Amino acid sequence: MSVVEVLFVLLGIVAVGSALLVVTTNQLVHAALWLVVCLGSVAGCYLLLSAEFVAWVQVLIYVGAVVVLLLFGLMLTRAPIGASTDLDAGLGQRAVAALTAGGLAGIVITALVDAFSGERIDLGGDVSTGSSASAGSALFRGWVLPFEVLSLLLLAALVGAIVLSRRDVGVEPEAADGGPT
């Protein structure tokens, strides 16, 4: 095995292990921090595959923004941040969840192994496809339409969030029962 392959396997183990900890720990803040480890090691995997741009976006958006947003959400809403047992579901629910997750993982892994087991990615050759330059030119030459549509989506999300947090639209109007006739 080459250095890259060894590193990839190690990062994969870290990612899966921390992902399991995210869903099993009963401390909400710990879960968020384990998520940082998990997402960070996935970013490492991208970097090893020479997908440089995706790796840094992963760090910026997921580790930087999403997890910080999660922590802010916890802090600002005064959610309990110590160990909380009410995050644990009952035994029956756990069994069903484990069965579903295990079954789905089994199906997906079988399908993936079947489809891609023999595939090799040549990392020694041309690696420019993962660079920021090629990602940028693909985005603004070929994929400018979904990019622009996404900008509308973000604006709508922004306006939606603001309108839902406005206080003056939450007032009960005059009782409308019967109403004008």
Next chain:
Amino acid sequence: MAGTQAIDYTALAPALVVAVTALGVLVLDLFLPAGRKVVAAWAGTGGLVVALATLLPLVGDTRRTFCVPATNVDPVSCSYVVDHLTLVFQVLVLAGAVVVMLLSLDTLRDSRIPAGEYSFLLLSSVAGAVTLAASRDILTLVVALEVVSLPAFALVALRRFDSRSSEAALKLFLVSVVSTAVMLFGLSLVYGTTGAVHLDRIASALARSDGRLPATVLGVTLSLAGFGFKVAAVPFHFWAPDTYSGAPVPVAAYLSVVSKAAGFVGLAVLLTRGFGPYADVWAPAVAVIAALTMTVGNLAALRQRSAVRLLAWSSIAQSGYMLVPLGSAAHGAGSVDAVLPATVAYVLAYAVMNLGAFSVVTLVGRHRPRNAIEDYRGLGRTEPLTAFALAFALACLAGLPPGLLGLFAKVVVFQAPVEQGVGWLAVVMAVNVVIGLYYYLAWAAALYARPAEGARPPSYRISWSDGLAIGITLGAAVWLSVLPRMVLEALR
């Protein structure tokens, strides 16, 4: 990737006009005095009408833009294609949105719902739906589908004085997020195995591959989830009844007609243009979903007392009918193209009749917030025209004369499984149509029943925007009942 590309702005115009109107409405709202905010909604309605007009130059032509150059195996593929199918759905989406905006005008004037933001969110969602109808690659398709969904969460939650509204929005949000995640996973598997994102290239890659790769089969199946949510197909239907009854009634009308039509065009385009060669994989799955959706929707609708909840369950059942033609594809070559017109015809007919029913329900709900079926007793004596509009829409939904539009649409849908040899699906559908007759007719009969002792028979002064909405939908339903070819042969 080639250098610069020419963008066909004529083809993009409908989506652009709607998006620009959305932004304009948002800015306009800032300059309106507090009592005149409803003017923003007027401007939004006007923008939609202009967008409808920009469709005219596109008729009878196939325009493509945002293309990638040909490779040694594939011809030129384009992300945004305006063909006949696209146009039919863009007309449906825009005209449906105009009716929804007309219905919203009085709601906005009488309640604390902020008109500017409401119009902006609705128009953004419509812009997504217009783009979705023209999307021919999976990236644009997914992004457009999200643009349809996301503003809807906020729209549903706008009645913040009502706790049901927040619950409704949360339910819609959670189901949407889960089904989108599942769909993205499925689509990424398809991309992984085919190496293509344009639907025509996916189709040719799938046709080239011999045998059925399990990863592709899994990907195709999981991709159904996102659209299954959008069209409220069982088992992704849980959000619909609560969301419809918690949302402002015009928003419920929007979700059940425009947003659902967007879901159907996405599903139809993805399945027929992209996954066509795998029809033997997805068609049985769609057939089972269709049968479940009809049956669950109709059985639950039988027990509803509230008008909006009844329409919610009935719209789930109607989704089942629309899925029937897609579910009966695959038995024989060219069957994918043979069944598509039936689905399109039914979606069109459904949009007209369901909007008709929702127009009257919005009007009654404005005076009777409980909006129970009993509130409609005796409407035929005091408000004969309104009652006739609702009765006609219900007859169409049931598929009984004089609602010939619904009858013809059901016959067209029914032909698909019969011609393609999926007999069991035809039987399930026939049974369901009979179940549906009961609750539609019970409601229609209540309209003309004697009002209960001591009850005040409902009588309203109908504002002209409501009247126009009811008039448009009733006129369309009557006209299409007389000349059903326009709908039934929309694709031929």
